[in-house]
Amino acid sequence: MNTLKLQTLEDSILGFLENTNEQLVDSGVFAAQRGFSHDEIVSVIQSLIGSEFVVAQPISRIERWQLTAEGKTYASNGSPEFQLYSAIPSEGISCAVLKTKLGDLVFKIGWQQAIKNKWVEMGKPQVSRKVDHVEDTVKAMLLKIDDGESHMLTLPEDYVERVRHIHESGGYGSRGYGYDWKREEANKNLLRTHTTAVSSRMLYALAKKHFEAKKYYSIDRVFRNEAVDRTHLAEFHQVEGLICDRGLGLGDLKGVLGDFFSRLGMSKLRFKPAYNPYTEPSMEIFGYHEGLKKWVEVGNSGMFRPEMLLPMGLPDDVSVIAWGLSLERPTMILYGINNIRDLFGHKADLQLIKSNGICLIGL
Template structure:
């Protein structure tokens, strides 16, 4: 109907400070005029004028004034008899719309001094288009029977049909991202053969929440969970009496190969009610029922709320959801737990995982599970995992050759990773944008439409795994044939040699490893080599032979090859086990625990 043409005009205008300069003169001219012919002390001049610093420096650079010493004071005098205030003249020309008489260099200088500003004015010129009309005729959207019979359709103007239009979306409810990810978690568990546990008891007693899990009373391990105690009812007293006595015994005096904690276990502490701090309390109840009804290999899971006295920040809430998984079977290992977690998270599309040694009163060994968050650009903790201790399982009646692997994972943090949220308060709480719930896409594995590509990648990965297994099988056959031949000199081929590297800072040597390496030398053949990283310019003489004492040991059994690398890594040394990926152990204490197991 109309044509539009944009025009841009630029002009120069004085700022408020520039207007004052145009009226009263520039800062340097004001300073010059304030200096009498016989001079003035600099302190008096400073007290008598505002903006003295700018004006004084400009007047000095223009050569209008000079400064000299007079005793302990500085005397300011004039160097020229008269001046021309060019700044004031230029600003008055611009004020009178004669900016073209001022060159661009001066304009840019006055702009830097914030005396001048450039104003851009955009305008639009409207004109009549080829379809211009003063009367508006509404286009018809429907072809009626009357138009056809009367022939008026020939003179009517119709709206064009858009066959690609999706139509008006129906009004309906929308699932919150947490519910979508929860449904996906649940579906994955069911596909992996897990059975859902009943989690309708938000209020739990301390016995099942702590004592049944071999967490001692009045111990910092309980404080770490920050429980919220109930006021009404304060306590509960319905416990299996025989099981209660076994739990009391293993806490206070030990049993089942454990020395216990050696304290006076109190029933009144176990009876206290609280808002459950983890769904592991539900797992304890289920394992107790499983043992009473006759043990059989089982897999359980639960997804529900837990409560902690947490300080709110970008990754923590006082009330959150925990995903709990429990597998009870014969002769399970830590490798089974790691493999299960990798399989579980890969189904969620999360492949970057890290496992770090941790401490839990009811699991040994224990691991913290970390996922990489691309938005925060850091690793964030999503949960804990480990193998349940015999002090927890055997009092329940679980057979001795049964191991139970378990893990507790957050629901909120994996949701943040999948939906690209950097703050957990954008997902739960008063700051949630309800439009986000409406706009968030359905949570599915092929979010980017790459399901076909993913299947091809999975097939290639499967083929590479089969090829590697075939190679390993061939290598094992060769080793077996070599072991059957007495002339080859091989012994104990079923025992695997160990090789690892210890990365340590020369400013923080791991002295505990010296003692452990000497103990290991009595049982194993130890080979030690030392290297300096390029980040270390100098190695002290006392560290050049560090750990090299047992290198000539002649112990029997496996060979342990230790490569010591001096590198700037801070206080905590690192142990990197080869060839296992993600086999890094951080901290001198954790390294010592790992090496000590070789002595058991």
């Protein structure tokens, strides 16, 4: 920012405060009304704070989604998959004619989604409808966003308050973390490092009902800040399982893990004490890799802490044993693969994947 513009922005802010004798309530609104960049306004305000000319504090803002130009087109005309479905007559249509009718972009996106949704099918001569009626849920969602409807996840505030208190001051036998828990920090989106967030949602839903023992499983993508090597990737798939019942202990967890991994063909297991912020006790799980001639970590496990479960509303005598493992590392051990990059990622050996069956393990 050059000196002249900096002076202009400073004069505008200070002039507003002096002439109106009012607070500048929202820097975003102030910038928009005067045609300034909000980032530049914030930078100048911070400079004025440093010079002790003004005092300011951050404000909480409810973020709402806004449609892009492409989104507005689909809100008006329908999603690409719906446009593709609607463009197919009852007698069918050739793929070339359909592509010309829709245009390259709509055809490309719409074709992938329509096939995924099982709306259409490709015969030898032409494309035809596979179902008689479809609902364009994408268009409905886009219209709601365009009407200003918030799509932020609404959390139960009483539960959020209990979580905040546990973090700051502890409870249920925990001393907490002793820091100021900030809602705006917790609301931030980030690439998840594990799927325990899914388990937490399921357990909270379970706590709202009359309790009964449950087993939950999930498989999904996770992301880590890892240095990539032959046994580590920055993104991979996590398999997570948990059992929720009364009277469960560490012995139950080890027994379940032994049975679980033996069914995957892995009988050589070791357990190592570990620390997890949401389980205690916790154990890392190691399996022996014959090709690498060493023990390879294949998962993590533990018993969910009371200070995690009790604020949800679960009964005092209920315990949860849980474990998580990558999909890739056990596959390496089972198939004798020495480099994880041959199995998953941009360097994957596609011929290796094509030449092996989808499932060779009888569970």
